[in-house]
Amino acid sequence: MNIPNQPILFRALAALVAVLSVACAPLPPQRSDSSTGARSEPSGRPVSVTAEWRPSPNVDGRRPNYVVIHHTSDSRIEDALRTLTDPARQVSSHYLIARDGRILQLVDDRQRAWHAGESYWGGLQDLNSASIGIELDNDGREPFAVPMIDALLALLRDIDERFNIPAPNFIGHGDIAPGRKVDPGVLFPWRRLAAEGYGLWCDPPYPSVPLGADTALMLQAFGYSVTRLDAAIAAFKRHFVPDDPSPLMTEKDRSILYCLVSQKQAGGAQ
Template identity: 50%
Template sequence: MTMNPLRLALVSLLSAGLVACTTAPLRNPMAQWQGSSNFDARRARAVVLHHTSMDSVDEALRTLKSVNSGGPVSAHYLIGEDGRVLQLVAEDARAWHAGGSRWAGIDDLNSSSIGIELDNDGSEPFSEAQLQSLLRLLADISARLRIQPRFVIGHGDIAPTRKDDPSTQFPWQRLAQAGFGLWPRDAPAPPPAGFDPWLAMAVIGYDLRDPTAAMRAFHRHYRGSSAETWQPGDFEILHDLQSQVLELPATR
């Protein structure tokens, strides 16, 4: 049967529309789109949190959308101090936010993570509006991309020799209580005889090529300090965190 010209034209238009829909970048309706050209393709397994170390969200936005002195950088999301959520890169694309990094055996975190920048200069508390927006965004991303809670991590965790964000003021415990990230349970039990804290660090995910930097990152995340030697209570925390990871079901 021969299709008439009008019907053929309509089918062609519909087909083109379907193709366009399937290839359009994924944009989150929770955020205002502010497209950045600094990305390429990747698949997400983790969420990496940053603070911008800048004075305003507008300054951070300019940097994340342009070339800066250290080379182009970007993130998937930027959350202002007022709670405004901006999306710069589609989730199915590779933003340039992690740099040289490693976590739980993953070497290229740019290719396997969502980057979220928080408007914060690194010395101030994170605002309540900002944290509320972050929790809502994490709930949305984690549910859709099926990201395990233990893979919500900080830039300083994955690049301990280079980065220290988010700062010691970031409320990791609050995130964990909402289901995002790993946190020790109340009153963790003493570790058994022969407990190896460095093995526990590796099980949690830390890169131990620079042990001092890894220890500093652990303390920043779990103790709110930058100590470079073991502190009282560290082994109990490490043993509990290691146990939590080992209790998780095996995943691909």
């Protein structure tokens, strides 16, 4: 029996280790830290598990299922654009619409823009991963320009045709971050959007609320975080009862909320 001598055996083992290392090495393209070359997850946490990369062709980009609408709070679009493209600010949106109706696209729809921040809606805690963010060039105190809203509606039609987003899933930043954000504010024409199929709305006559229906449970069923009930109520009223800014839930407000929950559970506008 011809047993290889030790140096040859050592070289063979070294070659085998090298082959195995190469077999494990090709990994899916991921973001790397340019200073160290180390792979990291989008969160920035180093990847600690090595997986064998066997790419499948059966894949595409993410499929957004929500649209989150914002206003920039700026009076000039140039300022908003600078903020939304500044690496130091770490904020972005997929689209920015000017007062004259020009639509700027900043991030591909299939990628995750950074517009929602800490957020919650209907059980989801990372709206950035699931949504398209649209910023409107509006300072939060002025009426929304007509050409801007016309352009927004055209953009929503285009997004909806491509991603088939359910009507209840067109929401505002203030809805998903109650107590922290108020945009797009009480002047935003949610009723007009809902009439076109983007978002929900209830007009009179309102249904009567069943006995014992709890306000917090209804807000939660609709999507709101009720960790701070006062903030959830304020967000709901800003969106759905914009002519009454009081922080109280009247019986009429509860009827509107019940109507919205019923619409959502029915799968959209009735």
